[in-house]
Amino acid sequence: MTDSTVEASTPASPSAEEAAWSSLVPSEEIREFAATAREQFATLFPSSVLHAMHHDGPRADAWDGVVEQGYTSIGLPEEFGGLGTVADLVAVLEEAGRALVPLPLTVSAAAAQTLLAAGLGHGDLASTRTGLVPRASAAAPGSTVSVFDGALVDEIVTVSPDGEVSRFAVVAERRVEDRAIDPTRATAEVTLGERLASAPPGAPVDDLLAAARVCVAADLVGVGALSLQAGIEHALVREQFGRLIGSFQSIKHLIADTHVGLERARSLVAGAAAAVADGSPNARRLSLLAKAGSAEAALRATNLRTQLLGAMGLTFESDNHLAVRRAQQTAPFLGGAADLYVRAASDGRPS
Amino acid sequence: MSNDHLAEYRAFLDRVLPADYDGNAREFRTDQKLRREFQAASFDEGWLVPEWPRDLGGRDLELPEALAIRIEGALRRAPRQMCIQATGVVAPAIRALGTPEQKERYLRPTLRGEAWWALGMSEPGAGSDLAGLRTTAVRRGDEFIVNGQKIWTTQADESRWCTLYVRTDPDKPRHRGITCLLVDLDTPGIDVRRIETAGDAVEAFCEVFFDNVVVPVENVLGEIDGGWIVAMSALEHERDMIWINNWLELQRALAPVVARDDLAPHQLERLGRLMGDMEGIRLTGLRSVANRALGIPDALPGILKVFGSEAVQRGAAFSLEVVSADGLARSEQFDEVLESFAATIYGGTSEVQRNIIAERILGLPKEG
Numbered sequence: 001m002t003d004s005t006v007e008a009s010t011p012a013s014p015s016a017e018e019a020a021w022s023s024l025v026p027s028e029e030i031r032e033f034a035a036t037a038r039e040q041f042a043t044l045f046p047s048s049v050l051h052a053m054h055h056d057g058p059r060a061d062a063w064d065g066v067v068e069q070g071y072t073s074i075g076l077p078e079e080f081g082g083l084g085t086v087a088d089l090v091a092v093l094e095e096a097g098r099a100l101v102p103l104p105l106t107v108s109a110a111a112a113q114t115l116l117a118a119g120l121g122h123g124d125l126a127s128t129r130t131g132l133v134p135r136a137s138a139a140a141p142g143s144t145v146s147v148f149d150g151a152l153v154d155e156i157v158t159v160s161p162d163g164e165v166s167r168f169a170v171v172a173e174r175r176v177e178d179r180a181i182d183p184t185r186a187t188a189e190v191t192l193g194e195r196l197a198s199a200p201p202g203a204p205v206d207d208l209l210a211a212a213r214v215c216v217a218a219d220l221v222g223v224g225a226l227s228l229q230a231g232i233e234h235a236l237v238r239e240q241f242g243r244l245i246g247s248f249q250s251i252k253h254l255i256a257d258t259h260v261g262l263e264r265a266r267s268l269v270a271g272a273a274a275a276v277a278d279g280s281p282n283a284r285r286l287s288l289l290a291k292a293g294s295a296e297a298a299l300r301a302t303n304l305r306t307q308l309l310g311a312m313g314l315t316f317e318s319d320n321h322l323a324v325r326r327a328q329q330t331a332p333f334l335g336g337a338a339d340l341y342v343r344a345a346s347d348g349r350p351s
Numbered sequence: 352m353s354n355d356h357l358a359e360y361r362a363f364l365d366r367v368l369p370a371d372y373d374g375n376a377r378e379f380r381t382d383q384k385l386r387r388e389f390q391a392a393s394f395d396e397g398w399l400v401p402e403w404p405r406d407l408g409g410r411d412l413e414l415p416e417a418l419a420i421r422i423e424g425a426l427r428r429a430p431r432q433m434c435i436q437a438t439g440v441v442a443p444a445i446r447a448l449g450t451p452e453q454k455e456r457y458l459r460p461t462l463r464g465e466a467w468w469a470l471g472m473s474e475p476g477a478g479s480d481l482a483g484l485r486t487t488a489v490r491r492g493d494e495f496i497v498n499g500q501k502i503w504t505t506q507a508d509e510s511r512w513c514t515l516y517v518r519t520d521p522d523k524p525r526h527r528g529i530t531c532l533l534v535d536l537d538t539p540g541i542d543v544r545r546i547e548t549a550g551d552a553v554e555a556f557c558e559v560f561f562d563n564v565v566v567p568v569e570n571v572l573g574e575i576d577g578g579w580i581v582a583m584s585a586l587e588h589e590r591d592m593i594w595i596n597n598w599l600e601l602q603r604a605l606a607p608v609v610a611r612d613d614l615a616p617h618q619l620e621r622l623g624r625l626m627g628d629m630e631g632i633r634l635t636g637l638r639s640v641a642n643r644a645l646g647i648p649d650a651l652p653g654i655l656k657v658f659g660s661e662a663v664q665r666g667a668a669f670s671l672e673v674v675s676a677d678g679l680a681r682s683e684q685f686d687e688v689l690e691s692f693a694a695t696i697y698g699g700t701s702e703v704q705r706n707i708i709a710e711r712i713l714g715l716p717k718e719g
Contacts, residue, residue: 024638024641244715244716247715247716247717248718249702251715252709253702253705253706253709255715256657256706256708260708264627266638267630267631270638271634289626289631292623292627341624342616342619342623343623345614345622
């Protein structure tokens with residue numbers, strides 16, 4: 001639903017058309033789809049699988065099943081075998097985040113959306129594991145790039161500082177970093193192969209990356225939701241001083257504040273996704289705010305859970321560090337919170 | 352979403368507001384005649400409570416359409432009602448729980464702005480703990496005899512009417528023996544005293560003393576000993592106007608900051624974060640509207656008050672800091688700071704809000 005008469009709202013000129021709410025809540029169909037995703041991801045990737053990957057590294061064997069179920073098709077245009085919009089995609093990616101899915105699902109969605117923004121969509125968008133490298137200067141066949149969540153990717157999308165977007169094949173050897181923060185989402189050194197497509201600079205980089213930022217933001221909201229829920233569950237069973245620790249007001253307030261921050265992030269993601277889907281001029285600014293807010297919220301939730309668990313949360317055996325690692329690895333990708341808040345505040349102002 | 356109603360409302364504003372109103376709203380803030388006439392005209396043309404049924408003065412609009420109308424009014428800085436709690440809290444309560452006679456007697460004058468109401472809830476010993484209130488109402492035939500005191504009562508000195516929360520049964524557990532009475536403040540035995548506030552920017556309030564005040568039994572709103580439900584429903588109404596106003600207040604607080612070209616990076620970061628708060632308030636409010644419109648269980652209102660009120664405080668403080676860059680604090684922004692203090696206190700303090708979020712939304716157990 002696009003209202004082409006809606007002007008870019010700035011901090012100084014909001015409008016009653018901003019009362020448009022219909023794309024902020026996913027359709028019933030998508031909500032059901034996301035609920036199914038939650039179950040399936042939990043079944044495919046229980047924490048035992050994630051723990052094992054800390055020793056053995058991630059595997060791609062679940063990827064084809066994920067593609068078959070349609071999770072990689074959401075938010076792609078019909079002409080490329082997709083359905084729904086970015087507003088629908090974020091519901092699925094939040095579930096991927098919640099399950100700490102150890103596949104480049106979110107980053108492939110981010111890369112695909114970036115290709116689409118640059119007019120480089122292609123028929124294998126839904127099936128190709130793709131990395132995204134922003135700030136790539138002088139990327140060319142044979143050069144080596146550091147790739148976020150790059151261990152299993154078969155293609156790379158690069159975005160140069162001036163907004164040139166390229167799609168590269170990947171030379172088979174990928175070297176995963178030695179001490180990955182999150183072994184299930186490790187950075188990899190990748191050698192670029194053939195340049196498959198390219199678009200010259202056109203739109204501003206922050207426009208090109210708006211949808212990608214929304215994807216990563218949705219993933220972070222999921223990670224935050226997982227950790228908040230786990231923290232609450234712990235507070236509901238752990239007793240000290242003769243009562244549940246969750247009955248103490250100090251604990252309640254920490255949890256409440258984390259919940260508020262997470263809903264703030266979820267709202268920013270929903271608003272940014274709707275703006276991207278509608279082609280609204282607000283998309284750029286909202287995507288910056290969504291990524292910033294979700295990074296903060298995810299870190300806060302994972303920090304809170306660590307605090308609530310006490311020493312138990314600092315063991316390898318606990319599931320806690322899986323989420324801590326995921327949040328810390330992901331938070332700075334496509335810009336950390338402070339940076340993006342500065343960019344959002346600077347947006348549209350004389351520099 | 353149809354924009355027809357919005358277009359019609361805009362035409363109404365253009366017709367009813369003075370020609371020089373837009374851009375000069377601040378000047379008209381104290382124009383009581385305009386404010387009263389505007390409210391009456393809004394009600395008469397169905398714009399005051401547009402989601403209400405036509406026979407009660409509304410236009411039967413769906414919630415999102417009514418919301419767009421309210422946002423438009425707020426954006427145009429339309430003249431504020433003289434007594435917002437009357438239309439925002441009392442009228443919905445009377446509509447929901449009043450007898451036919453009470454609705455007939457009070458609804459129209461209240462909505463039209465002719466009957467003003469004070470909310471008699473807090474007492475010196477009962478603020479956050481409203482259930483601890485001690486103003487008593489003893490039954491004598493077909494009357495109650497009321498004794499006690501209320502405080503922080505906004506506009507009690509200007510209102511004819513008061514929704515008064517009293518203890519009618521001292522033997523029942525705290526919130527079970529409370530009744531809501533509709534009280535005529537001209538009744539003998541009532542003494543209203545205005546309290547001087549810390550500054551003009553702090554909203555005026557009063558203390559009200561009740562000395563053997565006679566209130567007819569037919570002035571009970573809802574059930575005898577059923578006043579707690581009235582109080583709780585009162586707190587839920589107008590939830591949308593609160594977040595809309597927080598959103599716009601934050602916008603206005605940030606306007607002088609946004610206009611500057613000399614912001615340091617750390618100030619840009621804070622500005623950006625406050626923009627995130629601003630959009631976060633707006634989008635959370637709209638998600639809540641969407642949930643309600645679609646019949647999806649909605650827990651978002653519970654976070655909006657604490658989130659919105661604290662964001663406004665941060666915004667006002669930041670704005671004062673930025674405009675005071677030369678070392679001299681500016682009074683206009685200080686007024687915004689002063690005004691922002693009350694928002695985390697009334698209608699359930701931020702601390703209480705956090706407890707409610709933790710207990711009712713997230714399932715944590717009560718303390719005792």
